[in-house]
Every structure is written in C-alpha cells, then in structure tokens.
Amino acid sequence: MISIPLKKKLIITDNGLPRFPDGTVLFKTFLQAGIKIETRVLLKTTAAWETGTYILDDAQHRRPS
Structure with missing residues (x-):
C-alpha cells in the first residue's frame, strides 16, 4: 500500500521512475x-527513507524485534 500526503503529488521523472513527496x-505485509x-x-522524509x-x-x- 502507498499513502501519499494530502495535496501532494507523485512525480514520474523523465527516466520513468517515481519521485515520492516527503x-x-x-x-x-507478508x-x-x-x-x-x-x-x-x-517513510519518506526530507533526508532519506526511514524503515x-x-x-x-x-x-x-x-x-x-
């Protein structure tokens, strides 16, 4: 599942890869x-992806764990 913040957009770059907003x-789930x-x-933050x-x-x- 992907959850994008309200009023934000997923951008597809020129090479076809997605750029997710912060x-x-x-x-x-497995x-x-x-x-x-x-x-x-x-979680996408300004600096990186947190896992x-x-x-x-x-x-x-x-x-x-």
Whole structure:
C-alpha cells in the first residue's frame, strides 16, 4: 500500500521512475498460509527513507524485534 500526503503529488521523472513527496508511507505485509507474519514500513522524509519492520506472533500481535 502507498499513502501519499494530502495535496501532494507523485512525480514520474523523465527516466520513468517515481519521485515520492516527503511524508509518503509505503507498507508491505507478508503472509504465510494466509496469516500475517511481517509488515515492513518505509517513510519518506526530507533526508532519506526511514524503515521499520513489525514481526507478528501466532496470535497476530506485534512481537518485539
């Protein structure tokens, strides 16, 4: 999933690559046999992309990583 801040736009550069505005968040959830096991999050800031990973236990609760 991609979440772009309100009133901001995704720009496609001349070489066809996306340029995401600051504040954009990307989420990717991984499943195994239909059960969520991990979610990765990327947050675009002015300086760089910040990352985070959430590992889920068998009860689908966040497990300390």
